[in-house]
Amino acid sequence: MKTLKLPILTLLIGVISLMSCNKNDDLQDELTVASKQAIVEGKSSLIVRLNNKDWTILNDDIAGFHYEDGYEYLLRVRVLTPPLQSSKTASYELIKQISKEKKTTIFQSNSFSIINNANVEGKDLTPDEITTIKDKIMQYSPFAGYTSLTFDFTDFTIPGNGNRNFIYKAQSITHPEKTGNGNITFKERDEALIQIFTFDFDGKSVSYEYAGSPTSMPYLILDLTSQYKSDYPNLEVAQSGIGMKTML
Numbered sequence: 101m102k103t104l105k106l107p108i109l110t111l112l113i114g115v116i117s118l119m120s121c122n123k124n125d126d127l128q129d130e131l132t133v134a135s136k137q138a139i140v141e142g143k144s145s146l147i148v149r150l151n152n153k154d155w156t157i158l159n160d161d162i163a164g165f166h167y168e169d170g171y172e173y174l175l176r177v178r179v180l181t182p183p184l185q186s187s188k189t190a191s192y193e194l195i196k197q198i199s200k201e202k203k204t205t206i207f208q209s210n211s212f213s214i215i216n217n218a219n220v221e222g223k224d225l226t227p228d229e230i231t232t233i234k235d236k237i238m239q240y241s242p243f244a245g246y247t248s249l250t251f252d253f254t255d256f257t258i259p260g261n262g263n264r265n266f267i268y269k270a271q272s273i274t275h276p277e278k279t280g281n282g283n284i285t286f287k288e289r290d291e292a293l294i295q296i297f298t299f300d301f302d303g304k305s306v307s308y309e310y311a312g313s314p315t316s317m318p319y320l321i322l323d324l325t326s327q328y329k330s331d332y333p334n335l336e337v338a339q340s341g342i343g344m345k346t347m348l
Contacts, residue, residue: 128195131162133173134205138256147205147256155207155256164194172205174198204254204267211250214270215343216243222335233328233338241322241340242301246270246278248347262286268299278302308342318344 134147138157146158146167162177177192218237220230238244250269257264263285270278280300286293295310297320312318322340329335 128176128178129192130198131175131177131192133162133165133167133175134207134256135170135172135203136205136254136256137167137169138258140258147207157256157258160191162192162194165192165197168200170202171200172203173200206252206254206267207256208253209250210253211248211347212344213347214243214246214249215345216241216245217341217343219337219339219341220335221337222332224334225332229332233332233335236328237324237338237340241324242299242306243270243342244340245275246272248272249342249344251282262293312344320344 129151132149132152134155136147137144138147139145140157146162147155148158149155162175163180165173165175167173174197175192175194176196176198178195180191180193216238218234218241220233220237222230225233243249248271250271252267252269253264254267255261255263255265263283265281265283268278268280268282278301282297282299285296285298287296288294296307297310298305298307306322308320308322310318311321320342322342324338324340325335328338
């Protein structure tokens, strides 16, 4: 009987050790750290996502981790303080740095199918004049002929911050792909804030106004009245519109 105690004891120690290892493994998570920080109330904070879930702002430090701006990190971490239900913040301890890559973190990617149209209004304009103006608008509008538009946001959304930078891509079967940078800002009009989408298109800055509501298709409107006013003095409105329908 005595000869059996040692193997049994060894087996029990092995099982306990395995259970202990599994328990420690359960406490480990993968944390992605964005390549830029958020400025909240004058303080720099890391932008992270845990196990490929939503991005959020981390108000605490990661013990043992040194951050360098411009690099996206993938870390293996241990949760030190489980987040409360009313809070998205948590404290972490670095176990291992899996990767460090110099890149611009994309926080969100939205793709839309686009519908181009032109709107012309004016006093005493003939049907032929309206058709001519519409044809010119469609010919010279930046996104005329393109069928899809993708926004890859490079700025994290922070409440109260009206500016967002993005990389856009416009595609069409009949047109060469267009890519460039842009940003979303706000301007005040009639005591309301209006979103302005500005695109770097072929080296030129083109600004569209956002128009829409939760119950209708959003539109980006480019006001071209000034371009055609001299040729058509009775012109009141000349616009290029991009209807944006979310692509599944």
